Amino acid sequence: MLPHMRTDHHIEFFGCAGDYAALSVPMLDRTASVLASGQVLQGRYVEQVEARVAALAGRRHAVAVGSGTDALFFALICSGIGPGDEVLVPAVSFVASASAIVRAGAVPVFVDIGPDIGIDLAVAQRLVTPNTRALLHVHLFGAMTDPAALERFATSNGILLIEDYAQSFGARYGSRAAGSIGKVSATSFDPTKVIGAPGSGGALVTDDPEIAARARRLRLHGKSGNDFIELGYNSQMPSLTAAIIDLKLDHHDSWSRRRRAVAERYKDGLAGTPVTLPPVDPQVTHIWHKFVILWDRRDALAAALQAAGIPTRIHYHQPLDREPMFHAVRKADASPAATEYCGRTLSLPIHSHLSDHDVDQVIAAVRGFFA
Numbered sequence: 001m002l003p004h005m006r007t008d009h010h011i012e013f014f015g016c017a018g019d020y021a022a023l024s025v026p027m028l029d030r031t032a033s034v035l036a037s038g039q040v041l042q043g044r045y046v047e048q049v050e051a052r053v054a055a056l057a058g059r060r061h062a063v064a065v066g067s068g069t070d071a072l073f074f075a076l077i078c079s080g081i082g083p084g085d086e087v088l089v090p091a092v093s094f095v096a097s098a099s100a101i102v103r104a105g106a107v108p109v110f111v112d113i114g115p116d117i118g119i120d121l122a123v124a125q126r127l128v129t130p131n132t133r134a135l136l137h138v139h140l141f142g143a144m145t146d147p148a149a150l151e152r153f154a155t156s157n158g159i160l161l162i163e164d165y166a167q168s169f170g171a172r173y174g175s176r177a178a179g180s181i182g183k184v185s186a187t188s189f190d191p192t193k194v195i196g197a198p199g200s201g202g203a204l205v206t207d208d209p210e211i212a213a214r215a216r217r218l219r220l221h222g223k224s225g226n227d228f229i230e231l232g233y234n235s236q237m238p239s240l241t242a243a244i245i246d247l248k249l250d251h252h253d254s255w256s257r258r259r260r261a262v263a264e265r266y267k268d269g270l271a272g273t274p275v276t277l278p279p280v281d282p283q284v285t286h287i288w289h290k291f292v293i294l295w296d297r298r299d300a301l302a303a304a305l306q307a308a309g310i311p312t313r314i315h316y317h318q319p320l321d322r323e324p325m326f327h328a329v330r331k332a333d334a335s336p337a338a339t340e341y342c343g344r345t346l347s348l349p350i351h352s353h354l355s356d357h358d359v360d361q362v363i364a365a366v367r368g369f370f371a
């Protein structure tokens with residue numbers, strides 16, 4: 001990489017600072033109004049976010065909580081998952097998809113991936129035992145797995161389907177929205193997400209009123225009426241967080257369109273280079289939470305991009321079953337496809353505030369590496 005090929009300005013990997021630059025006046029207005037109101041937990045913005053998140057997923061209920069991780073944990077325990085249960089989970093995901101299972105007292109059973117980096121249901125079938133209670137499916141990177149295939153798998157095995165759509169908030173498969181599949185679904189408003197909170201935040205969505213009511217209890221110390229009826233947690237979404245999420249939701253459609261345009265520009269610009277992309281089912285309306293490319297000498301490419309001033313990340317370095325945290329449940333060489341994927345993956349910057357010029361600079365740096 002020649003020195004003159006360094007980018008001429010700083011390219012952000014995530015869009016959070018760009019969101020603020022675009023919306024600083026209304027964000028600060030809302031911040032002032034929430035603080036002035038004195039109500040900084042629960043309240044109208046939390047209710048508004050819950051209504052909008054439920055509507056986007058086509059669900060009856062949404063419960064806002066302190067993080068996506070808590071949303072997953074509550075989704076599991078409100079579905080009755082607990083000690084002695086096995087839960088199938090893809091071997092490639094963020095750690096919270098599997099740690100929530102351990103936190104619920106159950107055992108994560110890691111399932112290898114298919115070419116689209118989603119779960120391989122044929123492998124999952126071989127891992128079903130009499131103790132299998134659920135499939136916790138993750139729609140990764142902004143794409144979605146065929147809901148009908150997931151539902152068939154769950155129904156034919158007599159197990160629950162729980163959806164982690166932290167990375168695919170707003171994605172669709174045909175007419176089916178992410179968050180609409182299975183008994184209960186959990187999402188995240190972590191600052192790196194498509195709708196990023198100023199801090200942590202998450203929500204679970206469901207059509208089941210009992211699951212929703214229990215999740216509301218669990219987020220507030222097990223409180224029902226004036227009584228504390230079960231062991232609960234303190235996992236509330238701050239009102240300020242909800243006010244900012246609500247504001248960002250106003251821009252969700254236009255920001256998503258821009259993400260798609262950025263992804264298309266990358267795809268066109270990288271055509272003819274040795275890098276490939278994970279295949280995407282044509283039924284998927286991708287939300288491009290991450291833009292993942294695959295290439296054998298990924299580390300050399302990442303180093304060259306860094307020298308050119310372009311930030312990259314790796315999602316993820318190793319399959320979940322290799323994480324020391326899950327050592328006790330690891331099976332030898334259980335996920336060869338995931339292992340191969342993790343050695344070849346590299347994520348390029350993607351968010352709605354990248355200009356065409358930014359994207360062209362990234363493309364030029366990748367092409368320059370191969371020239």
Ligand SMILES: Cc1ncc(COP(=O)(O)O)c(C=O)c1O
Pocket residue numbers: 067068069070072093094096097138164166167187188189190200201202
């Ligand atoms: C797939 C997936 N599941 C769960 C989470 C956990 O969400 P949070 O960071 O809000 O706890 C994240 C993101 O951080 C994620 O990417």
